[in-house]
Amino acid sequence: MSKFTVSPSPHIRTNESTSRIMLDVIIALIPAGVVSIWLFGAKSLWIILLGIVSSVLTEYLIQKLMKKSVTIGDFSAAVTGLLLAYNLPPSAPWWLVVIGSFIAIALVKQVFGGLGHNFMNPALAARAILMACWPVRMTSWIQPGTDAVSAATPLALLKASDAASSATSSATVSGATAASIEIPSLWDVFSGNIAGTIGEVSSLALLLGAAYLLYRGVISWRIPIAYIATTFVLTFIFNGADLSNAFYQIFLGGLILGAFFMATDYSSSPVTPLGQIIMGVGCGILTAVIRNYGGYPEGVSYSILLMNVATPLIEKYTMPKIFGEVRKNV
Amino acid sequence: MTKKLRLFSFTGGIHPPDSKQLTENKEIEICKVPEVVTIPLQQHVGAPCEALVKIGDKVKLGQKIGQPKGFVSAPVHSSVSGVVKSIETVDLPNGGRASAIIIENDGEDRPDDSLKSEKELEDLSREELLNIVMEAGIVGMGGACFPTHVKLSPPENKKIELIILNGAECEPYLTSDHRLMIEHPEEIIYGMKVIMKILNVSQGYIAIEDNKPDAIKTMTDAVKDEKDIQVLSLRTRYPQGAEKQLIYTVTGRQVPSGGLPADIGVEVNNVCTAAAIARAVRLGQPLYQQIVTVSGGAVREPKNLLVRLGTSFRDVIDCCGGWTEEPAKIISGGPMMGTAQHTLDVPVTKETTGILLFTEKKAAQAEPSNCIRCARCVSVCPIHLLPLNISAQSLLSNYEEAERLHAMDCIECGCCSYICPASRPLLQSIKVAKKEITKARKQNAQAKQATESIKR
Numbered sequence: 001m002s003k004f005t006v007s008p009s010p011h012i013r014t015n016e017s018t019s020r021i022m023l024d025v026i027i028a029l030i031p032a033g034v035v036s037i038w039l040f041g042a043k044s045l046w047i048i049l050l051g052i053v054s055s056v057l058t059e060y061l062i063q064k065l066m067k068k069s070v071t072i073g074d075f076s077a078a079v080t081g082l083l084l085a086y087n088l089p090p091s092a093p094w095w096l097v098v099i100g101s102f103i104a105i106a107l108v109k110q111v112f113g114g115l116g117h118n119f120m121n122p123a124l125a126a127r128a129i130l131m132a133c134w135p136v137r138m139t140s141w142i143q144p145g146t147d148a149v150s151a152a153t154p155l156a157l158l159k160a161s162d163a164a165s166s167a168t169s170s171a172t173v174s175g176a177t178a179a180s181i182e183i184p185s186l187w188d189v190f191s192g193n194i195a196g197t198i199g200e201v202s203s204l205a206l207l208l209g210a211a212y213l214l215y216r217g218v219i220s221w222r223i224p225i226a227y228i229a230t231t232f233v234l235t236f237i238f239n240g241a242d243l244s245n246a247f248y249q250i251f252l253g254g255l256i257l258g259a260f261f262m263a264t265d266y267s268s269s270p271v272t273p274l275g276q277i278i279m280g281v282g283c284g285i286l287t288a289v290i291r292n293y294g295g296y297p298e299g300v301s302y303s304i305l306l307m308n309v310a311t312p313l314i315e316k317y318t319m320p321k322i323f324g325e326v327r328k329n330v
Numbered sequence: 331m332t333k334k335l336r337l338f339s340f341t342g343g344i345h346p347p348d349s350k351q352l353t354e355n356k357e358i359e360i361c362k363v364p365e366v367v368t369i370p371l372q373q374h375v376g377a378p379c380e381a382l383v384k385i386g387d388k389v390k391l392g393q394k395i396g397q398p399k400g401f402v403s404a405p406v407h408s409s410v411s412g413v414v415k416s417i418e419t420v421d422l423p424n425g426g427r428a429s430a431i432i433i434e435n436d437g438e439d440r441p442d443d444s445l446k447s448e449k450e451l452e453d454l455s456r457e458e459l460l461n462i463v464m465e466a467g468i469v470g471m472g473g474a475c476f477p478t479h480v481k482l483s484p485p486e487n488k489k490i491e492l493i494i495l496n497g498a499e500c501e502p503y504l505t506s507d508h509r510l511m512i513e514h515p516e517e518i519i520y521g522m523k524v525i526m527k528i529l530n531v532s533q534g535y536i537a538i539e540d541n542k543p544d545a546i547k548t549m550t551d552a553v554k555d556e557k558d559i560q561v562l563s564l565r566t567r568y569p570q571g572a573e574k575q576l577i578y579t580v581t582g583r584q585v586p587s588g589g590l591p592a593d594i595g596v597e598v599n600n601v602c603t604a605a606a607i608a609r610a611v612r613l614g615q616p617l618y619q620q621i622v623t624v625s626g627g628a629v630r631e632p633k634n635l636l637v638r639l640g641t642s643f644r645d646v647i648d649c650c651g652g653w654t655e656e657p658a659k660i661i662s663g664g665p666m667m668g669t670a671q672h673t674l675d676v677p678v679t680k681e682t683t684g685i686l687l688f689t690e691k692k693a694a695q696a697e698p699s700n701c702i703r704c705a706r707c708v709s710v711c712p713i714h715l716l717p718l719n720i721s722a723q724s725l726l727s728n729y730e731e732a733e734r735l736h737a738m739d740c741i742e743c744g745c746c747s748y749i750c751p752a753s754r755p756l757l758q759s760i761k762v763a764k765k766e767i768t769k770a771r772k773q774n775a776q777a778k779q780a781t782e783s784i785k786r
Contacts (some may be wrong), residue, residue, distance in 0.1 A: 005658050009666060011668065021702070265706045
């Protein structure tokens with residue numbers, strides 16, 4: 001027996017690891033979490049912690065049950081739990097968080113083979129299912145501040161005012177029309193002083209984290225920039241060239257969170273450069289259409305989920321042209 | 331004049347720590363000539379040689395002892411004078427085995443003069459030069475070991491317009507090309523002229539990565555009176571020295587998939603190969619020695635050594651004072667494409683550009699985990715493949731699909747495996763797919779031939 005290690009080339013590797021990448025995502029999500037705790041109080045912190053703990057625990061138990069090696073050390077379950085919490089309203093009851101974690105980890109991730117094999121973003125799929133099962137719980141928004149006044153999200157307000165102004169429309173966004181509160185200023189919208197899910201409110205904090213992820217090379221610019229630009233341009237066109245509304249729309253709702261942190265989910269987005277742009281543009285079109293013409297005030301999560309399931313198809317048709325490829329029959 | 335080519339470069343690639351500081355400032359030393367040399371009869375791509383000597387024969391330094399069988403092959407020469415002790419099958423540093431001639435050194439270095447030519451370069455014809463290159467056993471010394479005389483005999487219909495000498499040396503640790511450029515620039519330029527004369531080309535570039543400013547300077551000074559030869563400074567990026575990538579960086583032209591550089595009128599040779607050609611033409615010296623970088627964390631004194639072919643790795647390492655701690659991995663070549671050795675009893679051959687001794691820590695292997703589809707392998711692949719998908723198909727033994735995904739275009743640079751955060755065996759599985767595809771193609775061809783012969 002030889003005492004030397006014999007292994008195939010290359011004999012050197014980067015220091016990058018899956019856990020380091022996941023840790024970077026967690027680091028990038030911290031500013032938005034801090035803002036949320038500052039805005040909504042301990043309730044946010046509680047949901048965030050519960051989301052992480054229940055997701056990690058679900059992964060641990062399932063892997064034990066299926067007699068697979070436990071991989072909670074790669075932090076991917078923690079990221080899913082964190083993202084799930086960020087997609088819930090601050091008023092969410094504890095069981096909603098736990099059920100969401102179970103759906104995300106057990107049904108969307110582990111059933112399909114674990115890390116890298118989920119065909120949808122687990123946190124978003126969980127959110128969609130929770131939304132279908134407990135629509136009222138999932139949309140009980142509160143105004144930032146300690147007194148926890150129930151409120152509507154600015155997107156719902158915009159939608160409601162649209163509905164009210166259109167005589168033929170019988171759309172009922174009941175809570176919103178009744179409230180008919182003033183629509184918040186662009187600065188409030190950008191910094192996060194608005195009603196919304198735990199993680200989506202502060203675009204400023206999310207962009208800070210996004211810049212970190214881009215700097216670290218964890219995500220590429222393609223999906224988020226294509227996504228946001230498409231949403232911006234289409235919203236601008238759909239609303240009669242209203243520039244301020246277009247700006248509103250990109251900082252409202254889950255667009256920033258979705259574009260940088262959810263649509264870029266590795267396993268459910270294309271690996272090809274062109275495919276990533278198509279993914280971003282597709283998400284943008286769907287979001288703009290849902291927001292402007294659909295029944296829901298928000299369309300980010302469904303847009304991403306729809307593009308997630310289109311990912312294999314997109315990849316198939318966007319294979320990069322290889323170096324030195326000779327086009328046949330030319 | 332030096333031309334900078336910093337911005338324009340191939341896409342993809344990586345920038346690993348180059349670790350060249352260990353040896354880049356160390357002059358080439360002559361390695362102690364061992365008591366016994368082991369000269370394998372196959373040190374090149376192509377057919378093995380037939381032994382020209384038998385046990386007990388006396389041989390001279392540089393005497394041809396292996397005769398090539400076929401055109402794509404190269405002769406081998408004795409690297410010492412002495413007596414043939416035995417002919418046996420030995421392990422090679424590339425992982426293979428071959429028959430080898432084992433010669434006991436008499437320490438006299440009595441030279442063989444059969445290759446010596448009285449004529450100057452100007453008076454030698456194209457055919458004479460080509461014959462010298464062939465008889466000297468010169469092969470591509472960047473590690474590929476393709477017989478150089480074959481490379482210098484392109485088909486009639488392919489006109490070569492440009493010669494590139496490859497001094498990129500993009501593999502980490504290795505500094506043998508670097509030192510050669512600094513210490514013997516005139517040999518490289520002489521070799522370049524021979525190549526240009528053989529191929530009747532009037533334009534030549536010497537391409538060097540910009541992490542070797544001293545080599546760029548020496549070579550630039552050396553070509554200042556040569557109007558046909560220019561030095562190019564390339565962006566430091568692995569695999570800048572890979573033939574297709576180098577040609578693209580220099581000319582902006584892509585070698586067609588499955589094709590050869592000659593298809594687009596370019597020939598690439600390593601600077602070491604050029605120097606070997608120069609020694610063959612000028613001094614009548616066949617290829618019997620090689621510059622080897624001995625480096626890595628475990629070697630006591632990292633060095634650049636001029637080693638006689640057939641010297642065992644053990645003797646070369648002894649020449650560097652042995653090791654400071656027992657190495658956990660021995661690599662022949664660079665860390666990106668080199669081959670791990672299971673023993674020190676392998677001879678230095680024409681492909682040995684470096685011997686690396688890795689410490690236990692450096693040799694530690696990470697356990698592969700699930701592919702997270704991060705697409706880093708896609709962004710570093712210089713051929714624009716989807717390594718993750720080819721690898722996945724290969725691991726499922728689905729080689730036809732791997733072929734459809736262009737597995738055969740892989741240049742085995744290892745960037746994908748290097749960058750993979752999940753430590754997946756990407757290149758390893760792609761290599762398996764390539765082997766299986768080649769096997770299937772051969773079988774198909776044979777089956778076709780068989781059916782045709784039946785029809786007839």
